[in-house]
Amino acid sequence: MGDPSYARICHNAHVSAIGITFAGLQLHSPLIGAAGTAGYTNELADAGSLGSLGAVTSKSLTGQPRDGNDLPRVIPLKAGMLNAIGLANMGIDRFLAERSEDPRTMPCRLFASVAGHSIDEYCLVAGRLDRETDIPLIEANVSCPNTSDGRAFSADPSAMRTLLCALRASVGRAKLFAKLPPDGDAVALAGAAMEAGVDGLTLCNTMPAMAIDVTTRRYRLANRRGGLSGPAVHAVAVRVVHDVRHQVTKGAVPIIGLGGVAAWDDAAELILAGADAVGLGTILLADPGAPRRIARGLERWLLGQGCHHLHELVGQVR
Numbered sequence: 001m002g003d004p005s006y007a008r009i010c011h012n013a014h015v016s017a018i019g020i021t022f023a024g025l026q027l028h029s030p031l032i033g034a035a036g037t038a039g040y041t042n043e044l045a046d047a048g049s050l051g052s053l054g055a056v057t058s059k060s061l062t063g064q065p066r067d068g069n070d071l072p073r074v075i076p077l078k079a080g081m082l083n084a085i086g087l088a089n090m091g092i093d094r095f096l097a098e099r100s101e102d103p104r105t106m107p108c109r110l111f112a113s114v115a116g117h118s119i120d121e122y123c124l125v126a127g128r129l130d131r132e133t134d135i136p137l138i139e140a141n142v143s144c145p146n147t148s149d150g151r152a153f154s155a156d157p158s159a160m161r162t163l164l165c166a167l168r169a170s171v172g173r174a175k176l177f178a179k180l181p182p183d184g185d186a187v188a189l190a191g192a193a194m195e196a197g198v199d200g201l202t203l204c205n206t207m208p209a210m211a212i213d214v215t216t217r218r219y220r221l222a223n224r225r226g227g228l229s230g231p232a233v234h235a236v237a238v239r240v241v242h243d244v245r246h247q248v249t250k251g252a253v254p255i256i257g258l259g260g261v262a263a264w265d266d267a268a269e270l271i272l273a274g275a276d277a278v279g280l281g282t283i284l285l286a287d288p289g290a291p292r293r294i295a296r297g298l299e300r301w302l303l304g305q306g307c308h309h310l311h312e313l314v315g316q317v318r
C-alpha cells in the first residue's frame, strides 16, 4: 500500500473485503462516521465499532469554542431525530492539542469537519488543519441548518463557490470536500462546488424541520427549528446522490452518500445511486454497534451480486 500507517490500520480492522480506494485514500471499509455523531476522534472505540468504519469525521470545528443553542436541542421523532445543536464544539485550538489519531488506538482514519461565521474563519480553521495535522480529508460544512448563518453559503451557488474557492486556496495537502444540504437545488450547488475545485462531495446534511408539542402548544426545540435526520431523510439522500452523480460529477470526484442509513440495504441503495462511500449519522447515536452489522451485510451483498469490489456497484442502478 505504500502507506505504513494504513498497514497498521488494516491489521486492526475487522473488515477488509469491502475496502475501497476513496479520494486517493485506502479505506478498509466504505462506512464513514458522520460529523457530529461520532465525537471528535475516538469516542466510538468503546463500542468496538471503529474497526468497521473506514473513517470518522470530527464534529464541525470553528475558530473559537462554541456552546451551541439552548436546551432542549435534540428530540427523537417517529422517523428519526430533530437536532438544533448549533455547532457546539471545542474550537480548533483544543482540538489540535487533544486529538488522537494514533493508529494503534484508532483503527480507522480521522477526517475533520470545518464551519465558520465568515470565509476568513472557515479558511483559518481549514488552513490550520491542513498545515498542523496529517488529517487526510477536510469537509467544509456549508449546510448547517442550526445557526443563524449556517446556510448563508449554500443558499446561493455563487456565494458557495466564493467560499470554496477561498478554502481551495487554503487547503493544499488534504482533500477538500463540501457537505451540501438535502433541500434546494443540489445539482446547481454541486456544480458550483466542482467549479471551485473540491475533491469530493458529502450528500447530505440534515433537512430544516420543526416539531410542536400539541399539549403545551410550544415549539419542542428551544431554537424552534432544527435539522431532521435518520430514516425520514433516507429517500431524499438517495435522490440527491443519484442526481448529482448522474448530472454533475459523472464519477469525476467521489461522493459520500449520507442520510438515514440504519441497515446494510440502506447503504447499498446509496451505493447504487452513486455513492462511493456511505456515511452513518443518527444510527451511531441509537446503536453504536451498527457499523459492524452494516459492514457484514455489505460484504454479503457484494458477494451475492457476483462482484469483487464495491466500486463495480457504484451508480449501477438500472
Ligand SMILES: Cc1cc2nc3c(=O)[nH]c(=O)nc-3n(C[C@H](O)[C@H](O)[C@H](O)COP(=O)(O)O)c2cc1C
Residues within 6 Å of the ligand: 034, 035, 036, 037, 059, 060, 074, 081, 083, 085, 087, 113, 141, 179, 204, 205, 206, 228, 229, 230, 231, 233, 258, 259, 260, 261, 279, 280, 281, 282, 283
Ligand atoms: C446530533 C447531530 C449533530 C450533528 N452535527 C453535525 C456537525 O457538527 N457537522 C455536520 O456537518 N453535520 C452534523 N450533523 C449532520 C450529520 O452529519 C448528517 O449529515 C445527518 O444527520 C444525516 O445523516 P443521518 O440521517 O445518517 O443522521 C449532525 C447530526 C446530528 C443528528
